[in-house]
Amino acid sequence: MKWEQALQDFGHYLKIERGLAENSIINYRQDVEKLVFFINHHNITDDPIQIQKETVQQFIYEIAQIVNPRSQARIISGLKSFFNYLIFEDYRKDNPMDLIESPKIGRKLPDTLSEAEINELIGSIDLSKTEGERNRAMLETLYGCGLRVSELIGLRISDLYFDEDFIKVTGKGDKQRFVPISPINKKYISIYRNEVRVHQKIQKGFEDILFLNRRGRQLTRAMIFTIIKQLAEKIELGKSISPHTFRHSFATHLLQNGADLRAIQQMLGHESITTTEVYVHVDRTHLAEVMNKYHPRK
DSSP states (O other), X not given: OOXXXXXXXXXXXXHHTSOOOHHHHHHHHHHHHHHHHHHHHTTOOOOTTTOOHHHHHHHHHHHTTTSOHHHHHHHHHHHHHHHHHHHHTTSOSSOTTTTOOOOOOOOOOOOOOOHHHHHHHHHTSOTTSTTHXXXXXXXXXXXXXXXXXXXXXXXBGXXXXXXXXXXXXXXXXXXXXXXXXXXXXXXXXXXXXXXXXXXXXXXXXXXXXXXXXXXXXXXXXXXXXXXXXXXXXXXXXXXXXXHHHHHHXXXXXXXXXXXXXXXXXXXXXXXXXXXXXXXXXXXXXXHHHHHHHHOTTO
């Protein structure tokens, strides 16, 4: 079995059997492709079935010299999944990654913005430019609904249920959830749709996509990153932020204002509550407030 064929079959397995989103599949493939590059670079002839733990250990040792522990742990996890797939398909009897441990990494707390910083960022958008209303509506939606960047650019007009105060969001693994939307968020989306988008020439196939670029097509993830980076530089924020920072800020501010962790989990689309619990560590003062408010011996 050649590596390219194994990678292609692995991708089909991740999509069909495990229901992963395209971005997750790409990340898994890239983890294995790093191993393939190492094998080719060192003129090693082992295929996916023949490769032994000694070769994999050598690769992990080499990769550890150039990537941080978190990236190393992700690569190890991706390779374990790949070889477990080969075992699942009866191509192999063993996993050469079994005795390889991931490096110990601490839980990385997400970066957040204060409410004042969010207001300053959004307030710095130049509304005299044609893309201004779009950018304001996008950032209000990122923050107001706690979306991932992929969920934002994939949002459709048919996903807007303004009469019910909800939007339908398609998240990881094409799992759908309904997220509440505020009156101010609805206001800015409506302004963008009625005053800007309605005048655009929309390319075929993108008629239902909500946020469009100047050519009438779906925006890219990179474009959203660029917009946010430029706004941060404009107000001299002094923080390195990304679209995900708005999502983290959404969850943290909800928690600070007394929202239930389970409700935040549902709105974020986290499969496990443990993923959402990281926000408790961001705002430890909330724990003390809960204790003082609800414990019978306060």
